Structure formats: structure tokens, C-alpha cells
Amino acid sequence: MPTRRLIVSAHNGAHARPVAELVRLAQSHGAPVTLRTADGTTVDLSSVLAVMDLGISSGDAVVLETAASDTADDVLDQLAEVLAPRA
Numbered sequence: 001m002p003t004r005r006l007i008v009s010a011h012n013g014a015h016a017r018p019v020a021e022l023v024r025l026a027q028s029h030g031a032p033v034t035l036r037t038a039d040g041t042t043v044d045l046s047s048v049l050a051v052m053d054l055g056i057s058s059g060d061a062v063v064l065e066t067a068a069s070d071t072a073d074d075v076l077d078q079l080a081e082v083l084a085p086r087a
Helices: 016-029 048-053 072-083
Strands: 003-007 033-037 042-044 061-066
Touching (some): 016 033
Antiparallel strands (some): 003 061, 033 042
16 A cells, blocks of 8 residues: 655644645545554544544654555655645
């Protein structure tokens, strides 16, 4: 199963705008995408409320995961860019 492990570096962590973008990307993928926190809590990225309830902050470690497909790596890269932007 394709995964991305990252440290959240987005300013203010995962607040409303980044979470909305994560959910939009996950829903457009067509296969379930999950986010797992360092304490093992796993949520489906198609739920805004589930992701918001995690209270993800800058500096938190997370793992993104989805089923193998032709677009899995692309969607995981896009999701990772939301949580840990390069610039």
C-alpha cells in the first residue's frame, strides 16, 4: 500500500483551509485515503470533521495511505504538499 510519512510543517497545522483541501483531494482520488497520527489514530480523509478532530499541529508526524493504483503516488504527493509545503 503506498504511503507518505511526513512531519506537518504547514503554518498553524491542519486548520480549516488545509483540511478542506485534503478532503477535496482525497474525495477526487476515487479510493479511500487515510491519515494516521503518531498515537495510532486513523481517520478517513473524506471526512472534514474526523480530520479536524485530530487537532493536527505543525511538527506532528503523520502517515498518509491509500490503495495501490495508477494515481496513488500523485494523490499522496499532493496531500503531502498541503501538510508539508516545500516553499
